[in-house]
Amino acid sequence: MTQPSDKALVPFVSVDNMMQLIHHIGVEEVLKGLAGYIEDDFKRWEQFDKTPRVASHSDVGVIELMPTSDGEAYGFKYVNGHPKNTSEGLQTVTAFGLLADVYTGYPVLLTEMTILTALRTAATSAMVAKYLAPKDATTMAMIGNGAQSEFQTLAMKAICGLKSVRLYDTDSKATEKCAKNLAGLGLEVVPCATPEDAIQGAQILTTCTADKQNATILTDNMVGVGVHINAIGGDCPGKTELAAAILNRSDVFVEYPPQTRIEGEIQQMDPDFAVTEFWQVVTGQKEGRRDPRQITLFDSVGFAIEDFSALRYIRDHIKGTDFFDDLDMLADPDDPRDLFGMLGRAKA
Amino acid sequence: MTQPSDKALVPFVSVDNMMQLIHHIGVEEVLKGLAGYIEDDFKRWEQFDKTPRVASHSDVGVIELMPTSDGEAYGFKYVNGHPKNTSEGLQTVTAFGLLADVYTGYPVLLTEMTILTALRTAATSAMVAKYLAPKDATTMAMIGNGAQSEFQTLAMKAICGLKSVRLYDTDSKATEKCAKNLAGLGLEVVPCATPEDAIQGAQILTTCTADKQNATILTDNMVGVGVHINAIGGDCPGKTELAAAILNRSDVFVEYPPQTRIEGEIQQMDPDFAVTEFWQVVTGQKEGRRDPRQITLFDSVGFAIEDFSALRYIRDHIKGTDFFDDLDMLADPDDPRDLFGMLGRAKA
DSSP states (O other), X not given: OOOOOGGGEEEEEOHHHHHHHHHHHOHHHHHHHHHHHHHHHHHTGGGSBOOOOEEEEOSSOEEEEEEEEOSSEEEEEEEEEOGGGGGGTSOSOOEEEEEEETTTOOEEEEEEOHXXXXXXHHHHHHHHXXXXXXXXXXEEEEEOOSTTHHHHHHHHHHHHOOOEEEEEOSSXXXXXXXXXXXXXXXXXXXXXXXXXXXXXXXXXXXXXXXXXXXXXXXXXXXXXXXXXXXXXXXXXXXXXXXXXXXXXXXXXXXXXXXXXXXXXXXXXXXXXXOOEEHHHHHTTSSOSXXXXXXXXXXXXXXXXXXXXXXXXXXXXXXXXXXXXXXXXXXXXXXXXXXXXXXXXXXXX | OOOOOGXXXXXXXXXXXXXXXXXXXXXXXXXXXXXXXXXXXXXXGGGSBOOOOEEEEOSSOEEEEEEEEOSSEEEEEEEEEOGGGGGGTSOSOOEEEEEEETTTOOEEEEEEOHHHHHHHHHHHHHHHHHHHSOTTOOEEEEEOOSTTHHHHHHHHHHHHOOOEEEEEOSSHHHHHHHHHHHTTSSSEEEEOSSHHHHTTTOSEEEEOOOOSSEEEEEOGGGOOTTXXXXXXXXXXXXXXXXXXXXXXXXXXXESOHHHHHHHSGGXXXXXXXXXXXXXXXXXXXXXXXXXXXXXXXEEOOOOHHHHHHHHHHHHHHHXXXXXXXXXXXSOOOSSTTOHHHHHHHTTO
């Protein structure tokens, strides 16, 4: 075997190494750390190349590439969305991502992102809730108890001081799984039999269901004044979770309007429906919550910059650890013009 | 360490394994095989999702994603283009690629593509020359003797019966390197001191230079009747190699017009400059060479479908071999909704 040069080796974080790294740091610490990286990147939102994700749709799902760059680093995520996968024993969403050096074009990190996406999505929700949720919010209704639910809950605990979560899912087995996973992590966990029960006393309402359809997980009369709605599950064309009347009563905050108008809850509304770009709240250019009776709504679809933040976080945190392998992924001959010669010399 | 399931493992072809696989099959056999896969995909061109590449430009280069899908498989390539890299001891172009199953969204192959791109670019040129070059073309002028030059030459030998190559580069060291690499491979190799010398007696003129500028590698008076021009190096905005007058005298064949009009030689021409989509020549809908005095010009910029063909080829040819490793890249919990539980169980 020929020996690749250092430049040809790309650090790779496998699923197992990602899990070990997370436990090494601590799940809540990782969520807080990610929220900090994401907040930092929201503060410099205008520095990024932004583009709606590049999607390839089929009858059963979608495969997407989500690239962005801050001029120094370039990142992209590969992610699929296949709602029917669950019934076949597969993940609805799997993902991996890559970070590269803009100056050389050489990749500098390849990592699993199925777990990392779950973490960054939760960290984003909690970072946003820190700005928008009512002061002293301590109770969240978690509607939809699938793969994202525990991460959402822990992030709200770690970042917003959540003390109690009220769980509801159309499938009680999902609620049982979520409650079991959250047991002993320092939260009151209350399984509920109906969505109406779940929202009792909750200042934060998180919806995260998986069906690809225009559903009404929250009806208008379920949403009282002063709450913060964290809507995660409306994230592709034809998939929404909230009654349109709720949107009309809420101040709606989004990541990147051109993408959210296609994929988010506001796909139900007119193209000029007023929204606030959340990064402007972080920079102080726009107000977040200004009134205890105001309903705030984070219409989250996930954006490439959040993945970029997560990739930066992992790049910085694997340094000096053993939680990665070096992948021989880039051909790097001694003489850059002599690719053929390198191939020839490998014959021996 | 937790044991990932089979579905979570993605076959990965490293640079070293790619080189070993190529030698196992034989370089010329690989070039012929790739040309066959590419030709098959050009025949079913209309079945593909096609989009111009997704580019992120900086002052010193570009990073691109090139996705496509035939409805069953989805492929994309990551590729950078940094002309200044050579002077810093790095590759101008590095690449890797991925193939996924459209039905599940799960990746099924990750592979280095720096070497594979060099092979598929050469295989495409030769497959096209088979249709467009004059009958019994036996001599090629190879102008630009960088990383692509030996691959172009060998592909023309393997697929078109080339017997003699005439080399020219502004840097004589590049010509020496190319001549040395081609020695003993069954071709007459003639280093030339000027481009005018290189084109003497050549029926195929291949230009493949690397400077990012509008250069004139071939002037109008250098191009006689009846030749086939294989223009490889005009492949990004602001980078061309041919005098516009040559284009006016030629029948121009392209891969995907929306991309070629931005990146190819025809970026110099009006937006309605007449071109033939080469796939229509393969299917018989359009004529290729129809006259021995005709000048044919393949204005090649590289297209995602060629990478897709190359990925299919590698997927099919690593089966039953040891030329790949399994990467633990996809989180795949027993219960797809229990990602958090999988993470928790990894703590032990």
